[in-house]
Amino acid sequence: MINQDSTPIPCEECGLPTLYVARLVSGDGALLGQTMVCTTCRQHRADAHATAVR
Structure with a gap:
């Protein structure tokens, strides 16, 4: 959970x-x-994993 005060x-x-x-x-x-x-890097990793699995 991202800290809202961050x-x-x-x-x-x-x-x-x-x-x-x-x-x-x-x-x-x-x-x-x-x-x-890092919300950007996390999304890139998720996209790369989804592409590799397909």
């Missing part, structure tokens, strides 16, 4: 300002930790 910063991989802090939560909503997620 301001995007430039990603080291793609260079676009789409790197966010994301909260890792359990099924019951308890906070497990945080990580950085």
